[in-house]
Amino acid sequence: MTDRSVINTEDAYLDAITQIQNGHGPIAVDAERASGYRYSQRAYLIQIFRRDAGVFLFDPPAIGRFDALNEAIRDEEWIIHAASQDLACLREVGLDPTRVFDTELASRLLGLHRVGLGSVVEELLGIHLAKEHSAADWSTRPLPESWLEYAALDVELLVDVRDKLAEMLVAAGKERMAAQEFEATRLRQPKLVRQDPWRRLSGLSGVRGARNLAVARELWTARDSLARERDVAPGRLVPDASLVAVVKAQPRSSAALAALRDFKGRASRTDLSVWWNAIERGLGTDDLPPLRPAASDTLPPARAWSERNPEADARLKAARAALTLVAESISVPLENVLTPETLRRVAWIPPEPLTAEMVGNALRELGAREWQIEATAQTIVDAFVEGNQTASELQKSES
Known part of the structure; x- marks a missing residue:
């Protein structure tokens, strides 16, 4: 298949599976969503490329489940750029790989300065890949031909990119590192839905009083329910800033709400009763x-550590400086050598006794890969010892 037509019938879908099976080598996979336009994060287009088979553009809403395709290709290596972004929507329709090569992650581990797909393609293949449709509304039907061309190129070049990156990983001695990162990405579980998601309202920090927070909660909940029902991004119905403006203005009637100039959005007036009912629920x-949110295991922001836990603050600063040198020595970004959250947790309450083995165990429990433990455990121990000494000296000088 060489054209850019969209596969949206059962017969075309089954024929595509046969063609993909007759190809050879790893399989490039990509998905396009409608983030910012739709409530769901479902895939509205799935692209696949395999050598000697070609490019295939599938319409997930029309096809439904992809179990037959998954059965045919699941044990092949899937090439995905930034796999953590696409795996959830692929799994939602039944596509679940057993092996992944993440070209974005590989680019990071190799120290490439820019790791977006367009930049990686240009650097490794010398081909300029336009990205003007990356933020498009992919739920649009029919999809414009220019969008389909863009979507096809996203996978058509991925196999060549993968081959280049694989060679570079071997030359840099980082193939084991990459394999561990790819597998960790494939196995990573979705984040749990946070408690009180309405507290994510942008600008909520400026709202005072429990009653006003109750109104904000009810407005957020009403908007979320309406957005889910209509499959529209919540912010496209009414922006966060408008909800917060309503809370602060404290309108006492639906007419006053309708007259509020800062209350904007496509659903602000057409669904006025929804918002007024939410306000009344919050008021009553x-x-x-x-x-404040209920206590959780979230650590305080690092800027507050010097007052709340000066010993941990000294450990964290010493470890960051030491790991920065490690990152530079192996040409891997610091956040990929060890995630900031992992380092903060170990610095806040370090294991006892403070040995490389114990630090390694703590890192492993927090999800660190073996290569990360090997690269950082002893360095963290040395840095924590230095940090403890610094904190002790500061305490002496202050006393």
Whole structure:
């Protein structure tokens, strides 16, 4: 198949599976969503390329489940750029790989300065890949021909990129490192839905009082329900800033709400009763939210450590400096050598006794890969010892 037509019938789907099976080598996979336009994060286009088979553009809403395709290709290596972004929507339709080569991750591990697909393609293949449709509304039907061409190129070049990156990983002695990162990405579990998601409202920090927070909660909940029902991104119905403006203005009637100039959005007036009912629920409820979120295992921001836990602050600063040198020595970004959250957790409450083995165990429990433990455990121990000494000296000087 060499044209850019979209596969949206059962017969075309089954024929594509046969053609893909008759190809050879790894399989490039990509998915396009409608983030910012739709409530869901479902795939609205799935692209596949395999050598000697060609490019295939599938319409997930029309096809539904992809179990037959998954059965045919699941044990092959799948090439995905930034796999963590696409795996969830692929799995939602039944596509679940057993092996992944993540070209974005490989580019990071090799120290490439720019790791977006367009930049990687240009650097490794010398081909300029236009990315003007990356933020398009892929739920649009029919999809414009220029969008389909863009989508096809996203996978058509991925196999060549993968081959170049694989050679570079071997030359740099990083193939084991990459394999561990790819597998960790494939196995990573989705993040748990946070408690009180309405507290993510942008600008909520400027809202005072439990009653006003209750109104904000009800407005957010109403918007979320409406957005889910219509499969529209919540911010396209009413922006966060408009909801917060309503809370602060405290309108006392639906007419006053309608007259509020800062209350904007496509659904602000057409669904006025939805918002007014939410305000009334917030004003009348006895279930007032606490002024601050319930306690969790979230660590305080690093900027507060010097006052709340000066010893941990000294350990963290010493370890960051030491790991920066490690990152530079192996040409891997610091955040890929060890995630900031992992380092913060070990620095806040270090293991006892403070040995490389114990630090390694703590890192492993937090999800660090073996190559990361080998590269960082002893360095962290040495840095923590230095940090403890610095904190002790500061305490002496202050006393």
